[in-house]
Amino acid sequence: MATAPQLRKLPLATKLAYGFGSVAYGIKDNGFQTLLLLYYNQVVGVPAHLVGLAIMVALVIDAFVDPIVGHLSDHLRSRWGRRHPFMYAAALPVGLLYLLLWNPPTSSPGATVAWLAGTAILIRTAISCYEVPSSALAPELTADYHERTSVLGYRYLFGWIGGMTMLLLTFNVFLQPTAQYPLGQLNPDGYHRYALVAAIAMTLSIAISALGTHREIRHLPQGRPARTSIAGTFREIAATLRNRAFLILIGAGVFAYTSQGLSFALSTYFNTFVWGFPAAALGLFTIAVLVGVGLAFLLASRVSRRLGKRRTAVLLSLCYIIVSIIPLLLRRNGLFFVNGDPALMPVLMGFTALGTALGVGNMILGASMMSDVVEEAQERTGARSEGLFFAGSFFMQKCVSGLGLFLTGIILSGVGFPTGALPGQVSQQTLYRLIDTYCVLHIVLGLTGLLILSRFPITRAQHEQRVARLAETASHAAPLPGSEPEYTLPSNAQAAPL
Template sequence: MSGIVVPVRRRLSNAVTLAYGFGSVAYGAKDAAFGTFLLIYYNQVLGLNSFRVGLVIMAALVLDAFIDPMVGVLSDRTRSRWGRRHPWMYASALPIAIGWLLLWNPPAGSEAFRLGWLFVTAVIVRSAVSCFEVPSQALTPELTTDYDERTRVTAYRYLFGWAGGLSIVLLAYGVLLTARPDYPNGLFNPNGYHNLAIASAVLMVAAILVSALGTHGEIRRLPQVESRQQSIGAVLRELFQTINNRGFLVLILAGVCAYTNQGISYALANYFYAYAWQLGPGALKLLPLTLFVGAGAAFVVAPRLGRNTSKPRAACAFIVAGTLFHMLPYVMRFAHVLPPPGDVRVMVLYPIFALSTALNVSSFILGASMMADVVEESQARTGRRNEGVFFAGSFFVQKCTSGLGIAVAGTILALAGLQDKIDPATAPAGKIDNLILMFILIYLALAMSAAFMFTRFPFGRAEHEARLSGLAAAEREGAPHITD
């Protein structure tokens, strides 16, 4: 690529912001079902060993390390009348739906066969999701260069992402996985998961198409970056030069820790609800609404705090505070200050769940906004805009949520002695305590590592504004100009 291009600094219209944000409903629905229900479905419903299930999903994650950067590079280099990003967004809808339905409907067979099915379909789903989410996220720095507007737009993406995910969780707990005469514990009903797959596939396709169509009119305003034919070696050298960026590497390391924690929490959530808290059907129905209150609070708080203080400092503070509140219910359990499991009064924990969600989601919003700011820092050094590459790395880290997180969760379950089918009513208390203790130790280590990494982020608002001024001056001297 050649030529220095700076997108317009502007506030997006409400219609474009809503359409762009709505696209993350697809990833939210996929992530909630994949992260919250896939392990318990293949383990407790289909009867596969939790450690092996986690290992297979981890193996699929290894392929993501190659797929996501390739999607980012190819997206950056795509040239069409629909721009660089939209052809990928439109093309991803059908493969996502097909792969998703196959994932949740494995044919009868041996454990080895079903593990192989899980691996292949997980790769299909994750690759198809990359083809939408990487180009979609790469639009954030292209739509506007405004430091605060990027945080606002990112907050909408997280709000819709959580809305999509929690709508699937609410549908599962409230309708599809409720208690029935043949399944007193609805979480073990296979038909419920099949119906959940259909509902989430429809939702994902709708979100993708609405977002792509709703932002289609912005294509003419996006950077039209020049390109030239290059050898594979030259492309790889450019890729290495791009990712050899301190800000990018700091965010990737922080993200690996933070999103892996989220993945472990998602994968173990149903085990905690069933074994540690023994939540009844009514409590489970209210849980998604409680978590959405937390996500909604983050939507309001994160952009405001980002305007009034340093994004890296605020993200660090959110992680530390969010971790303390996330751990509090388990500490209270060990201190014997909670009602017994199964008692409706356990719902006293719900405000704590909402507050920890608000704090942790706020840190993710600010982290994603900082990734958008890295684009211009890299452009100033290399003369290239590689939004796709940066957000491919960011998205790969996010998918650690449902890959590495599930693998770690499966290992924790195995070490705690809960790797096979076991009735929550007869599960030994010692095994549940071991599960919680291992979770606490791993979560604390990863969270504090993420918080520390945010303190190492190399620039803030002042540096970003100075960099934009320099790029704009260089653009006026002869580089292509994008007008609004």
């Protein structure tokens, strides 16, 4: 049987190093969900539905890599443990591939779409080789019910700080208006500068995180050597991922992340065409998002200590559904500030901060709940499969994020949103159709995910009892195959001279 992680509090330095690596994921995720569709559609000139389709296909194909990476990581045995070899190996490819994504050939529309799909698959695969093993570290670093929420809070904190900081630089530095491009969001050179800086930041964050958590390897559970066929490997993956608690989290996540993908992809359209903000003003919203992330970091941990993870997650989900659409519904009915009103920006920033706090807080709790599934499954199967469970979560996120982007392309085409449009040139009726469609989908997706999440079965008391039983069992278990020393000298023997 696999050994259990220690029930311990982690030093702050370890939490900071662990969380810092998610800067790479934050940059990539915000780039894909906020900028990529706009860049390829409005700047490169590819029709929105083809961009959405290419991204969705790329993400779905790449998502099948995650369970393989998770399985290989779970069973790897090396002097650097199960996770760190993957983390170190991913650093350089991630940066190089992200740079290529934003520099497509323009010889033909077909070549551009193929480049988008191909590079999107490769960058997602490279990120998986870091993100899946790194995520699997959280339940390995500590078995403490609330400490896991704290550890994962740092992960989301740095992920959002990294992503939002890069967006702040993008809108306020890289996408500056020029004589040729009076609307900065349509300046192709700005996207190329963004790609270079983002690629460097992603590589550095992964390398620093791997180095900063290297000293924890001696505390981590050991892997079981895998000696099965390819067919046997897939049977083991399927059996592991049939866990009921895991499937509940995945089911809730399908709807939540589809809604998130839709929201992120349309956020730049809303800010540019509904609210009429220039690129510099759009950058200010990252400040509101950063404030919201800081609130989420405190909110998830403190409220869940009183209510438990499941009840807190359900409460935050419900509040998020309501808060995130209030400004759009008020504008749709003529009850909100008009464009140009001095109060418009600060009020929207307040709604953005609150919505971010609720949404990110829920993500932190979802990841912490996924960590608790590991011991529940270990008690049933005798194996720790952190990599597989988190890979399954990423599999879901990638598939449905692609679905969100695909739906965005369909919505934009369906409401008749024009290509190459400038603020003030899109009709009011088109904008109202866009708002109506988005709000209906957001409510339906959010409520469905909330109802599924409310069925999550693991409580704090159950988790702590389970950890105690596993620790007792592990203390009597034989060593894992391959973990015994090859030869030990008797205590009264002397080593032969070389």
